[in-house]
Amino acid sequence: MTFPIVEKETLNEGTVLLRVKAPRIAAHAQAGQFVVLRIREKGERIPLTLADWDEETITLVFQPVGKTTQDLAKMLPGGSIRDVLGPLGNPAEISKVGTVVLVGGGLGIAPLFPQARAFKEAGNRVVCVIGVRTKGLLFWEDRFKGYAELVVCTEDGSHGMKGLVTDGLKRVMRERKVDRVVAIGPPVMMKFVSLATREAMIPTVVSINSIMVDGIGMCGGCRVPLTTKEIRFSCADGPEFDGHIVDWDALLVRNRMYEDEEKACRCT
Ligand SMILES: Cc1cc2nc3c(=O)[nH]c(=O)nc-3n(C[C@H](O)[C@H](O)[C@H](O)COP(=O)(O)OP(=O)(O)OC[C@H]3O[C@@H](n4cnc5c(N)ncnc54)[C@H](O)[C@@H]3O)c2cc1C
Numbered sequence: 001m002t003f004p005i006v007e008k009e010t011l012n013e014g015t016v017l018l019r020v021k022a023p024r025i026a027a028h029a030q031a032g033q034f035v036v037l038r039i040r041e042k043g044e045r046i047p048l049t050l051a052d053w054d055e056e057t058i059t060l061v062f063q064p065v066g067k068t069t070q071d072l073a074k075m076l077p078g079g080s081i082r083d084v085l086g087p088l089g090n091p092a093e094i095s096k097v098g099t100v101v102l103v104g105g106g107l108g109i110a111p112l113f114p115q116a117r118a119f120k121e122a123g124n125r126v127v128c129v130i131g132v133r134t135k136g137l138l139f140w141e142d143r144f145k146g147y148a149e150l151v152v153c154t155e156d157g158s159h160g161m162k163g164l165v166t167d168g169l170k171r172v173m174r175e176r177k178v179d180r181v182v183a184i185g186p187p188v189m190m191k192f193v194s195l196a197t198r199e200a201m202i203p204t205v206v207s208i209n210s211i212m213v214d215g216i217g218m219c220g221g222c223r224v225p226l227t228t229k230e231i232r233f234s235c236a237d238g239p240e241f242d243g244h245i246v247d248w249d250a251l252l253v254r255n256r257m258y259e260d261e262e263k264a265c266r267c268t
């Protein structure tokens with residue numbers, strides 16, 4: 001069984017959207033979950049988050065950063081992906097809590113969308129703080145309409161508020177009572193979101209994209225160190241964790257563990 005690509009869109013210079021026919025995965029998909037795919041039989045398996053789905057298809061949004069994602073970015077509608085395994089990971093915990101602020105940096109904007117929809121449908125007031133370096137990197141601003149109030153941040157001030165998503169979040173926290181924060185994006189961004197909400201004691205959920213190999217809890221690759229000295233696994237216990245107990249410094253070191261091997265791979 002292969003997975004046909006039915007749509008491809010370039011969202012900006014470095015971000016590609018693929019809509020892939022996968023009705024069995026789509027039927028069980030929930031916000032916060034991901035798939036592991038392999039383009040060809042001898043290819044590497046890579047995890048990608050479900051950015052959206054309908055009855056027949058799943059939507060993946062990714063950046064071509066290395067061999068597999070670059071190969072994937074070259075694929076066109078009419079082509080097929082060899083394997084797509086999923087949905088994997090625990091779904092996001094969606095309930096009625098009041099005001100939920102979803103914070104997404106860069107590519108993190110895409111996986112934020114199903115969470116915005118789910119929190120809204122659960123009866124929450126949803127605010128999305130999304131941030132990019134500059135206006136040209138922004139995507140899906142329209143897609144959030146009807147589900148969330150948007151606070152757009154650009155580092156160079158070319159659109160919305162000038163600053164980082166943490167500046168946008170702090171502004172929202174000053175203006176209203178926030179009952180939960182969800183952050184998706186680069187680990188450094190999630191670390192600073194968690195620091196900002198810790199003092200205000202706002203429950204904060206982060207989505208950890210550790211290096212994954214099997215994606216089903218068997219290989220130990222996706223360890224998430226906690227400040228409680230416990231170890232969790234992103235694929236089996238996450239990918240969502242309490243941002244206030246993630247050991248961010250240890251996680252950042254761990255995420256850089258294979259840097260040399262990845263650089264070597266890119267040269268071949
Ligand atoms: C649960 C989860 C969800 C993800 N969702 C998305 C998404 O929606 N969109 C997206 O663009 N990226 C996502 N990623 C990251 C994506 O999996 C990597 O960009 C991809 O594996 C890179 O593979 P490569 O061969 O192209 O690049 P490589 O050259 O192999 O790696 C480039 C960088 O990607 C990361 N990476 C490499 N291999 C893995 C791996 N097996 N698991 C996790 N990270 C890896 C590393 O930080 C590395 O420095 C997700 C990762 C996880 C764990």
Ligand code: FES
Nearest residue numbers: 213215219220235
């Ligand atoms: S990817 Fe192997 S344990 Fe999580």
